[in-house]
Amino acid sequence: MTDAAELRARTAALLAAHPPATTGRTDFLRARFDAGLAWVHYPAGLGGLDAPRSLQAVVDDGLAAAGAPDNDPRRIGIGLGMAAPTILRYGTAEQKERFLRPLWVGDEVWCQLFSEPGAGSDLAALATRAVREDGADGAGSGDWIVDGQKVWTSSAHLARWAILIARTDPGLPKHQGITYFLCDMTDPGVEVRPLRQITGEAEFNEVFLTGVRIPDAHRLGEVGAGWQVARTTLMNERVSIGGASLPREGGMIGPVARTWRERPELRTHDTHQRLLTLWTEAEVARLTAERVRQQLVAGQPGPEGSGLKLSFARLNQEISALEVELLADEGLLYSDWTMRRPELVDFTGRDAGYRYLRSKGNSIEGGTSEVLLNIVAERVLGLPSEPRDDKDVAWKDLSR
Amino acid sequence: MSVPPTPSRETPPDLLYSEPEDDLRAAVRALLTDRADLPATLARAEAGDPYDPALWTALTAGIGAAGLLIPEKLGGQGASHREAAVVLEELGRVVTPAPYLTSSVVATETLLGCDTDRADIAALLTALAGGHRVAVLAVPAATAPDAPLPVLPAGAEAVTSADTVTGADTVPGVADAVRADVLLVLREDGLYVVETASPAVTVVPLTPLDLTRPVAAVTLAPGAGTRIAEGPAAEAAVRRGLLAGAGLLASEQLGIAQWCLEESVRHTKERHQFNRPIGSFQALKHRMAQLWLEVVSARAAARAAADALATGAPDAPLAVALAQAYCGPVAVHAAEECVQLHGGTGMTWEHPAHLYLKRAMADRITLGSPGRHRETLAALGDLPGPR
Ligand SMILES: Cc1cc2nc3c(=O)[nH]c(=O)nc-3n(C[C@H](O)[C@H](O)[C@H](O)COP(=O)(O)OP(=O)(O)OC[C@H]3O[C@@H](n4cnc5c(N)ncnc54)[C@H](O)[C@@H]3O)c2cc1C
Numbered sequence: 001m002t003d004a005a006e007l008r009a010r011t012a013a014l015l016a017a018h019p020p021a022t023t024g025r026t027d028f029l030r031a032r033f034d035a036g037l038a039w040v041h042y043p044a045g046l047g048g049l050d051a052p053r054s055l056q057a058v059v060d061d062g063l064a065a066a067g068a069p070d071n072d073p074r075r076i077g078i079g080l081g082m083a084a085p086t087i088l089r090y091g092t093a094e095q096k097e098r099f100l101r102p103l104w105v106g107d108e109v110w111c112q113l114f115s116e117p118g119a120g121s122d123l124a125a126l127a128t129r130a131v132r133e134d135g136a137d138g139a140g141s142g143d144w145i146v147d148g149q150k151v152w153t154s155s156a157h158l159a160r161w162a163i164l165i166a167r168t169d170p171g172l173p174k175h176q177g178i179t180y181f182l183c184d185m186t187d188p189g190v191e192v193r194p195l196r197q198i199t200g201e202a203e204f205n206e207v208f209l210t211g212v213r214i215p216d217a218h219r220l221g222e223v224g225a226g227w228q229v230a231r232t233t234l235m236n237e238r239v240s241i242g243g244a245s246l247p248r249e250g251g252m253i254g255p256v257a258r259t260w261r262e263r264p265e266l267r268t269h270d271t272h273q274r275l276l277t278l279w280t281e282a283e284v285a286r287l288t289a290e291r292v293r294q295q296l297v298a299g300q301p302g303p304e305g306s307g308l309k310l311s312f313a314r315l316n317q318e319i320s321a322l323e324v325e326l327l328a329d330e331g332l333l334y335s336d337w338t339m340r341r342p343e344l345v346d347f348t349g350r351d352a353g354y355r356y357l358r359s360k361g362n363s364i365e366g367g368t369s370e371v372l373l374n375i376v377a378e379r380v381l382g383l384p385s386e387p388r389d390d391k392d393v394a395w396k397d398l399s400r
Numbered sequence: 401m402s403v404p405p406t407p408s409r410e411t412p413p414d415l416l417y418s419e420p421e422d423d424l425r426a427a428v429r430a431l432l433t434d435r436a437d438l439p440a441t442l443a444r445a446e447a448g449d450p451y452d453p454a455l456w457t458a459l460t461a462g463i464g465a466a467g468l469l470i471p472e473k474l475g476g477q478g479a480s481h482r483e484a485a486v487v488l489e490e491l492g493r494v495v496t497p498a499p500y501l502t503s504s505v506v507a508t509e510t511l512l513g514c515d516t517d518r519a520d521i522a523a524l525l526t527a528l529a530g531g532h533r534v535a536v537l538a539v540p541a542a543t544a545p546d547a548p549l550p551v552l553p554a555g556a557e558a559v560t561s562a563d564t565v566t567g568a569d570t571v572p573g574v575a576d577a578v579r580a581d582v583l584l585v586l587r588e589d590g591l592y593v594v595e596t597a598s599p600a601v602t603v604v605p606l607t608p609l610d611l612t613r614p615v616a617a618v619t620l621a622p623g624a625g626t627r628i629a630e631g632p633a634a635e636a637a638v639r640r641g642l643l644a645g646a647g648l649l650a651s652e653q654l655g656i657a658q659w660c661l662e663e664s665v666r667h668t669k670e671r672h673q674f675n676r677p678i679g680s681f682q683a684l685k686h687r688m689a690q691l692w693l694e695v696v697s698a699r700a701a702a703r704a705a706a707d708a709l710a711t712g713a714p715d716a717p718l719a720v721a722l723a724q725a726y727c728g729p730v731a732v733h734a735a736e737e738c739v740q741l742h743g744g745t746g747m748t749w750e751h752p753a754h755l756y757l758k759r760a761m762a763d764r765i766t767l768g769s770p771g772r773h774r775e776t777l778a779a780l781g782d783l784p785g786p787r
Contacts, residue, residue, distance in 0.1 A: 245412045260783055267786035275783060276774040280725045287700040291415035298416060307693045376692055377685035381665050384680035 002040070002051035004058045010035060010049075011062040020068040029071050029105040032063075038071075038104045042088065046100050054297040071106050074344045078155065079103040079110030083163050083182075086233045090180070090221040099161070099182070111159035113150040113183060113207055114230070118400065120152075121371045123165075123234075124174045124227055125398070128209060130166035130181065132216075144168075144181065144219070146189075146212040154365075156192045156205040157341050159185050163233060164214075165226045170396040177395055178226035182218040189213070199357045200337040203345060237366045245293065246286050252316045252348060252355065253282035256323045271326050278319050285311045303380045310372050313362035316347070320356040327352055413707040413719070415700055421486050427463050428490040431455075436494040438752040445611035450497035451579050459487075459498065460531020466504040467529030469644075474516065475526035481644060485651035485706035492655025492731075495752075495759045497612040499534045499576040505648050507535035510584055510641030514591065514629045521628055524582065524593065536580035537641055538594075538618050540573040544768025545642040545720065546776055549635065553622055554589040570619045575766065577603050577616040584638075585620060591634035592625035600624030610762035612755060643720055646767040647709045650702035650723035656760050657698055657727075657734035661691045663753070664741045671743075684741060691734055698730040721776040728764035735760040 018031045032038055033047045037059045042048025064070075073080055080103070087099055102108040119126040128148025134140040146166055156162070162183040169177035183190070189212035194202035221229040249257050260267065260275060285308070292305045324331040334353040347358060363369040377383045390398055417425070435455045444450045460466035468484045470476020477483075484505060491500055508528055514521050527533040539550055552569050577583065583601065585592045594601055600621035608614045629637050665688055668679030678684060705723035708716040735757040739746035746753045764770065778784060 257781075257783060264784075264787070267784075269786055272778070272783075272785045273774075276725075276778055279781060279783060280722060280774060280777060281697075283722055284697045284701045284726045287413075287415065287704050288697045290412050291700040291703065294412075294414070294416050304696045307696055310693055311697065370686070373686045373689040374682065376689035381685075381688055381692060383665060383669060383685050383688065384677050386680055386682060387676070 002049045002055070004055055007037070007040065007049075007051065007055055007058045008062060010037060011059050015063070015066050015068065020066055025069040026105060026107070028069050030101070032068075033101050033104055037063075039084075042100075046088070046096055047104055052299070054299075071104060072344075074346065075158075076103065076106050076109055077345065078112050078159075078163075079108070079161075082112060082233045082237050083110045083161070085236045086163065086180075086229060087182075087220065089232055090229050092217075094217065095182070095220065103161075108160040109155060109158045111153050111156045111162045111185070112233070113153055113156075113162045113164040113209075114233075115150060115152050117149060117151050121368055123230070124178065125395075125400075126165060126167060126178065128164075128166045129170075130168050130179060130214070132168070133213075142216045144179075144214045144216065146181070146183070146209045146214060148209050150207040150209065152195065152204045152365075153192075153207045154204045154345065156185065156207050157194065157202075158343065161185060162207075163220075165230050167395065168223055168226075171394050172224070173392055174390060174395040174398065175227045176224055178230070179223050180220040180226040180229040181214050182220055183209075183212065183214055184218070187212050187214075194339070194341055196339055198360065199354055200334075201340045201342055203342055234367070245290055248283060248286065251282060251286065251312070252319045252359070253279055255348070255352070255355075256319055256326065259323065259326065266326050266328060271322065274318075274322050275326075278315065278322060281311075282315055282319065285315055303376075306372065306376060306380065309362075309366065310369055310376075313359075313369055316355075316359035316362050320352060320359045323352040324356045413704045413711075413713070415703040415707065417486065417703075418482070421483055424463075424465075424483055425486045425490060428459070428465065428487055429493075431458055431463065432490060432494050432496065436496055438494070438755065439750075441495070441497060441612065442749075442752075442755065445497065448605070449578075450612055450614060451499070452497070455496070456498055456531060459500070460504075464529075465500070466508075466531045469505065469508050469512065470525050470529040471516075474522055474529060476529040480710035481648060481706045482703075482710045485648050485702065488648050488651040489655035489658075489702075492652035492759075493659045495612045495656065495755045497614075499536065499579045501613075501645060501649060501652060502536050502576040503528060503534045503580070506537050506641045506645035507584055508641075509644040510537055510591075510637050511535070511628075513637030513640040514633070518628070520593070520626065533581040534576070534579055535582045535584060535593075536574060536576050537638065538571045538574050538577070538583045538585045538620070539638070539642070540571060541575040541613075541615055541762075542573065542765045542768065543642060544772045544776070545639055545646050545717070547768060547772070549586055549638060552585060552587045552620060554587050569622060570617055572617050573606065573615045574618045575613050575615050577618050578605050578614055583618060583620075583625075584641075585625060586634060586638050587627075590627045590630040591637060592627050594620060594625030598624055608762070610758045612759055613762060613766075642767060643717060644709055646724050646773075647705040647716070647720035649763060649767055650698070650705050650720075650727040653727040653731035653760070653763050654695070654698045654702045656731045656756055656763070657691070657695050660731075660734035660738035660753070660756050660760075661688065661695055664688055664691070664738050667745075668741055678741075687737060687741070691737055694730045694733065698727045701726045715780075718777065718780045721773040721780065724768060725770045725773040725777060728760075728770045731760040732757075732764050 014035045018028050036044055036049040038047035040049050040051040040056050041053035043050055116126050130144045130146045133143050133145055162185055164181045164183040165178050167177050168179040189210045191208040193206045195204050195206050196202045289308055295302050335351045378385050464477050465487045467476030468479040472478040511525050516522055528535055550571050580596050583594045585594050602619040604617045606615050668684055669677055671678050701723040705719045708719035739753045739757055742753055745751050
């Protein structure tokens, strides 16, 4: 079994063979992948060494100390956090070989074509169709032809590949007729239109799929098993939390606390009470995330991780709202309403007004807070689910 | 960029439970499952004496829980605040009337802040470790670790006029004083150990909101007792006791909240209205999911405080104030939800929910209210108020 000492030695060897000072960023990242130091818990040959996940920190610390370049997870978040674990679990050998390396290095950015105008929280109601091009005699190409519309797709304008779920059998109940695909965003028939959001910028998009041809080799998992595959993706989306420990005031509370210290003229008794309450809650949330991290390292993951997104969404919103109000006259201003299509998803950057508006998405993206509370109530606390009448009805017979 | 004046520690606190801690929890829970019986607790409380001596003996002599903070050479377990916190979680889960927080934590820690090489102090600690004696710090239960302390006049020889004595020598609202064998009393000239059996002491039970942790007014004749610390060391010892108490109270609050949540979940799964278990109604599910989040967060805060105390971390006062500012409201919220989600049943004297509500509300005040601890955080975190 690979241990910390071995990983330290391998890290040193990588740095010796590819000194960061004289090696290009991408070249270094490729070499790191090939050395199995990308994500050490992945299999050998796929960027890892089958080592315990907790040992990644040994590598990361060694590389950071040497000033080695990082594969900016903010830019490749969906690929790294969602596509990769799903491909690893359900992909064929060819798919893993083809996709994981450029994904991790950042040569290829990914996006997630899940949500639709008619299917958000009720994702399994999706209507995008994928029809297999098989002749009556089975002599067709075997390719899938996809038609439909996706929406709120983050980074679609930058993405080379997409994870996509589509309906392949409308005659089955909604969860059973779905199949999971890897979609080439440069294919004819894929049209990406910016969708401006409340911050003024267009971080997400509408994506129109018209006669898009996807080879069967880019199907992930069995035909009709798409929902099960998608659950792996969604679980990773919701639970994906950083492996690093945040310092005190490391999150959204940091800028407010600094403003508070530097600008005594802004202080009022009301904002003081709210600041102290939120500071307390932010520090407790930080400790809760730290506890979840320690559980993962100790190999005993608890259900607590699924609550973190809920806490941080609420806190980000309340803290940024306090900050806008605290700033008084300056809170009436906004840096820039130019419609931009940002390269990075930056939650804490820019000014207080931006943070306030962007944080509204924290309780919607990746599952709304209401839906996550349902999940906690049912899966963690074991409370009964609400009665539902859509489970055994063919998708095509559901009222819409 | 300014840096907060109490930076977080280089190495994060250990927030998990160790195996020995899990074992200790199992032992305490088994004992309490065997012995603690909420109707019996209520009956004893109504009779004016809520403590169960057999339970205390089993917990202290049997499990050695009272000596966790006391070094082995003084007859204790030589363990730490992390273990004592686990005991308090379990005691909180069953709102046990036992002087654990007051004697085994606050008074014990105060004595540990004195000269433990002195034979009388060592002997008292050994007696506390074995559960043979119970000591209580004679301060009002609501005293926060950094609050002004009630300082009684010095010994008789220092008393110059009658009116310095009258009124000034009564300490109101001392928790568990009715169960104490000795009191630790802060006077102008030092810290004293006073036997409650002495004629110099009167303990008058008051009617408590929390039937399971009764309070009393303690009146002391001037000069009674033995002085065990002097000067600044006396106050420092008392503050040390209060800090440990406030930090570990968070674990009791966690235990209360946890029981209230579990009981609410259990009840709402079984209780049917409108032809459905009420636990399937989303309005209720979301409230319980929200409580779960609070409990999970309270656990992180309580563990951080216990670990900071156990390791003597420089940011222990901040960790304690943080845990108190957070966990008190969580316990009250959980108890209030427990009453509400039980409907009419939750409002009855027979159902134990009220015992938890009363303890939770009393705990919220005990050793400093959340608002008081937030003021401490404002000072320690360099977040001063408006002028
Ligand atoms: C910034 C941002 C980025 C996004 N990026 C992507 C992306 O890259 N790819 C992608 O596929 N999607 C993306 N999304 C879409 C996101 O996943 C959906 O918006 C989300 O799942 C909610 O679906 P909806 O918008 O259809 O809202 P709806 O499902 O219509 O919900 C509306 C309201 O009803 C509530 N509600 C719905 N169902 C229930 C229920 N059962 N119980 C209680 N309340 C309920 C919701 O909580 C919400 O408050 C993004 C969204 C945002 C805001």
